[in-house]
Amino acid sequence: MSTQILVVQPDDNVPAGALGEWLEEAGAELDVRLAGTDEVPATVDGYDAVVCLGGGMNAFADEAYPWLSTVRRLLSTAVGGGVATLGVCLGGQLLAAATGGVVRAGAHGPEAGPKLVSKKDAAWTDPLFAELPLMPDVLEFHRDAIEMLPGEATLLASTPLYPHQAFRIGRRAYGLQFHIETTPDIVDTWVARSPDVAGVAKPGAFDAETLDRVHADIDETWRPFAHRFVALAAGTVRPADDPRRGLPLA
Incomplete structure (x- = not known):
């Protein structure tokens, strides 16, 4: 039986792209819901995992996008239920917002173009991040940023400009x-x-040759990551240790 993944797409210009292909390669069946057009389920019942993609809106722009509150509740429910969850860019911001973090306009302005992020110590023992290189290639394109992580978050990757580049909530989110x-x-x-966002990137960052090269590097690094996420959802990869385990008693 295939692994069932609910994919929430907040913006029609930000599809699952290569990530969707990688998830399907690993045996997942995707149920893609375009927020604001398709109904976004209120619960994760019937799904093995949830993926929330990016978008151009702020994580708390509920007045213009009233369905954002539904997405945040869905992510909160997924985390609370121990369901494998992955949020990408806005999706990551929504995950942080849904679990007690703070998301605001980036204090240093937009960030755009091919970048390297640095793994933090906790990433080396994480089931999804451990096999990534020390400084994996990524593509940045955002105005807002996670200013403060939720209290129970584990930081997994960082950059000097915006330190909260990747994080884990609990064992599977x-x-x-x-x-x-x-x-x-x-x-x-x-x-x-x-x-305006693209304009902050280095000269040539979006040239065809540069984009081809960086996407080849991203494919090499993050395709196996996506496959491990499906395995996590399917229960064939052991989740991270409980971050609360071993804490001293009050």
Whole structure:
């Protein structure tokens, strides 16, 4: 029986892309819901995992996007139920917001283009992050940032500009500030739609040759990560140790 994954897509310009292909390669069946058009389930019943993708809106822009509160509740329910969860960019911000974190406009302005993030100590023993290189390639494209992680979060990757690049909540929920799902065509669409964000990238960051190269590197690094996420959802990869285990009693 295939692993059932609910994919919440907040923005029609931010599809599952390569990530969706990698999840399906690993045996997952995706139920993609375009928020604001399709109904987003209130619970995770019937699903083995939840993936929430990116988008151009703020994680708390409920007045303009009233379905955001439903997505946050869904993510909170998934975390509380121990369901494998992955949030990408806005999805990571929504995961943080749903579990007590703070998301605001980035204090240092937008971040865009190919980047390297640095694994933190906890990542070396994490079931999804342990096999990643010390500084994996990613694609940044965001205005908002996670200013404060939830109290129970474990930081997994960082950069000097925005330190909360990847984190885990509990044993099976992961948030990423960066993108791993893009293709060159998807990035071209974002550059045309959001020139203010694209404009902060280094010269040549969005040239065809550069995008081809970075996406080849992202594929090599993050395809196995996506496969491990499906295995985590299916129960064939052991989840992270309980971060509360071993804490001294009050």
